[in-house]
Amino acid sequence: MIRDGVIRSISPLSRKPPRVFAAPAFFDAHCHFLWMGMERIGIDLSGCDGAGSLLEAVAGRAGRQDEGIVRGEKWDESDWSDPRLPSLPELDSVTGDRPVMLRRVCGHSALVNTPMLRLVEALVPGTKTLGWPEGALLVEGPVLTAYELFPPTPGEMRLAVSLAQEAVFAAGVTGISTTESAGSIQTVADAAHPELSISVSVHSNDPLLWPDASRTGRFAVYGAKIFLDGGLGASTAAVEGSYADGSEASPAMDDAALGRLLEEAARRRLVPVVHAIGAEALRQLDRVSAQFSGRAPGTIRVEHAEQLEPAWPGGWRAGTHQFSMQPNFVRRWQQPGGMYDQRLGSAAARRLNPFSLLLRGGFKLGFGSDGMPFGPLWGLSGAVSHPEPEFSIPMETALDAYSLEAALISGFEDLAAPLSVGRRADLVLLDSDPGQGKPDSTRVLFTIAGGRAVYRDACLPEGSADGF
Ligand SMILES: [Zn+2]
Known part of the structure; x- marks a missing residue:
C-alpha cells in the first residue's frame, strides 16, 4: 500500500499466478541522459556490420534532413567481421556537403566528413582526423564535447529528454546519475519527469563554468566530471x-x-x-x-x-x-x-x-550501464x-549495486534502503526473480516512481496492477 509517494504497508501481491517479483526500482549509476535521447533522434548505427552498411545507413539519412548536423550514434567496429572504418573520401561521397558526425558507441571517437571537420576546426583550431586526408576518425576532445560545441536546438533537447525518460522507466529504472554539459543542465531539469531522480555530473571544458552543487526536488547537481x-x-x-x-x-x-x-x-x-x-x-x-x-x-x-x-x-x-x-x-x-x-x-x-x-x-560499489545498453538486466550476467x-559477485549483491548502492553513490540516500514501510515508493515489478534463471530474459512489468505508475508493460491487462 502506497500513499503520498511512500510505502505504508507491505503484503503479498497475490497467491495466484502470474507471480511477480517486486524489488526496489533500479538506479543506473552511469548514463548520458540527453545523449540517450539524442541517439533516439539521430541515426542508430548499432546494427551496422561493416563500413559498407554504415555508409548505406548514413546515405539514406543525410539527404533527408534539411538543416543542421546529421548525427549518428553507436557504431562498434569491434563487432564487425572486417573492422576497417570508412575513409574520409568514402564518407564524403555519400554525404555531400551536409556536416555529419557519427559517434562510436563509447562516445570517445567519431567519424566525421569534410564539412563537419571544417566546423570542428573553426572552433578547435588544429583539429585533424587520424590519418588525414584519408582517415575520417576524430578522437576525444571535440568528440567528448560534441553537444557543447554543436548544441542541439531547444526543441531537440526537450524531445530527447522525453524519449530518454521513456526508455529509463521501461527499464525499471527510476533514478540515474548522468553526465551533462553545463549548458544543458537547465533543459534537463525543466523537461524531466518530476519523480525521476536525476543526479547530474557536470562536464565542462572550463571548470570555472561548473555550477555550485544544488538539489531541487528529485534533481541534484551533484558531481563534477573529470576525465x-x-x-x-x-x-x-x-x-x-x-x-x-x-x-x-x-x-x-x-x-x-x-x-x-x-x-x-x-x-x-x-x-x-x-x-x-x-x-x-x-x-x-x-x-x-x-x-x-x-x-x-x-x-x-x-x-x-x-x-x-x-x-x-x-x-x-x-x-x-x-x-x-x-x-x-x-x-x-x-x-x-x-x-x-x-x-x-x-x-x-x-x-x-x-x-x-x-x-x-x-x-x-554502484553499477551503471553507460548506456551500452541502458539498464541493469542485460549487464547483470x-x-x-x-x-x-x-572477480564475480553474488546476484543479490549485484542487484543492490544496480539499485540501492547506485543511489547512495549518486547522493540519493532516501533510495538506498530496501523496500520497507516509510521508504519512498520507487519499485519495479518483474515477471521473474532475476536471480533464478536468465536475468536478461526477465521482463519489467511495472515501474513506480514516488508512488506513481510511470511504466506499464503492454502485456499487463488494464487494472491488473491497481491497488498500489
Ligand atoms: Zn560514460
Missing part, C-alpha cells in the same frame, strides 16, 4: 604498459592540474566524478587524492576503474573513494576474442573489472559470471 583518460575501445585509456598494437596512452593531465580540479570541485561542493579506466590514470587519482585529504571533498567517485587490479590496493580509502562500474562491459567486451582481448591481449583483458576486490575491501571467477 583522466579515454576509453579502451579508442585505445586512449591510460593503461599500464602498451596496447597490443604497440601504442601507448597517458593520463590527460598532470598531477597539479588534477589537484586544481579537485580543489575547484570542493569549492563548489561538488563530488569529483573522475573517469579513470587505465591503471596509470587510477594510480594518478589515488596519488593526488591522498595529497588532498582534508582539503578535497569528503567523497571522490571513480568511474569505470576497469584496469584497477594493477593499481590495487594502493592508498585507496573506503571512506573517500566510491566506485561506479559497468558489468555490461564484461559481457560485451570481456569475452575471449572480444574488444578487450584485441586491445590488450588476453592475459590483461581477463583481469579487468575486478568487482570483488572492492567489496572485499569494504568499498561502496557480467557481474555474476566474470571470466575470472574470483
Whole structure:
C-alpha cells in the first residue's frame, strides 16, 4: 500500500499466478541522459556490420534532413567481421556537403566528413582526423564535447529528454546519475519527469563554468566530471604498459592540474566524478587524492576503474573513494576474442573489472550501464559470471549495486534502503526473480516512481496492477 509517494504497508501481491517479483526500482549509476535521447533522434548505427552498411545507413539519412548536423550514434567496429572504418573520401561521397558526425558507441571517437571537420576546426583550431586526408576518425576532445560545441536546438533537447525518460522507466529504472554539459543542465531539469531522480555530473571544458552543487526536488547537481583518460575501445585509456598494437596512452593531465580540479570541485561542493579506466590514470587519482585529504571533498567517485587490479590496493580509502562500474562491459567486451582481448591481449583483458576486490575491501560499489545498453538486466550476467571467477559477485549483491548502492553513490540516500514501510515508493515489478534463471530474459512489468505508475508493460491487462 502506497500513499503520498511512500510505502505504508507491505503484503503479498497475490497467491495466484502470474507471480511477480517486486524489488526496489533500479538506479543506473552511469548514463548520458540527453545523449540517450539524442541517439533516439539521430541515426542508430548499432546494427551496422561493416563500413559498407554504415555508409548505406548514413546515405539514406543525410539527404533527408534539411538543416543542421546529421548525427549518428553507436557504431562498434569491434563487432564487425572486417573492422576497417570508412575513409574520409568514402564518407564524403555519400554525404555531400551536409556536416555529419557519427559517434562510436563509447562516445570517445567519431567519424566525421569534410564539412563537419571544417566546423570542428573553426572552433578547435588544429583539429585533424587520424590519418588525414584519408582517415575520417576524430578522437576525444571535440568528440567528448560534441553537444557543447554543436548544441542541439531547444526543441531537440526537450524531445530527447522525453524519449530518454521513456526508455529509463521501461527499464525499471527510476533514478540515474548522468553526465551533462553545463549548458544543458537547465533543459534537463525543466523537461524531466518530476519523480525521476536525476543526479547530474557536470562536464565542462572550463571548470570555472561548473555550477555550485544544488538539489531541487528529485534533481541534484551533484558531481563534477573529470576525465583522466579515454576509453579502451579508442585505445586512449591510460593503461599500464602498451596496447597490443604497440601504442601507448597517458593520463590527460598532470598531477597539479588534477589537484586544481579537485580543489575547484570542493569549492563548489561538488563530488569529483573522475573517469579513470587505465591503471596509470587510477594510480594518478589515488596519488593526488591522498595529497588532498582534508582539503578535497569528503567523497571522490571513480568511474569505470576497469584496469584497477594493477593499481590495487594502493592508498585507496573506503571512506573517500566510491566506485561506479559497468558489468555490461564484461559481457560485451570481456569475452575471449572480444574488444578487450584485441586491445590488450588476453592475459590483461581477463583481469579487468575486478568487482570483488572492492567489496572485499569494504568499498561502496554502484553499477551503471553507460548506456551500452541502458539498464541493469542485460549487464547483470557480467557481474555474476566474470571470466575470472574470483572477480564475480553474488546476484543479490549485484542487484543492490544496480539499485540501492547506485543511489547512495549518486547522493540519493532516501533510495538506498530496501523496500520497507516509510521508504519512498520507487519499485519495479518483474515477471521473474532475476536471480533464478536468465536475468536478461526477465521482463519489467511495472515501474513506480514516488508512488506513481510511470511504466506499464503492454502485456499487463488494464487494472491488473491497481491497488498500489
Ligand atoms: Zn560514460
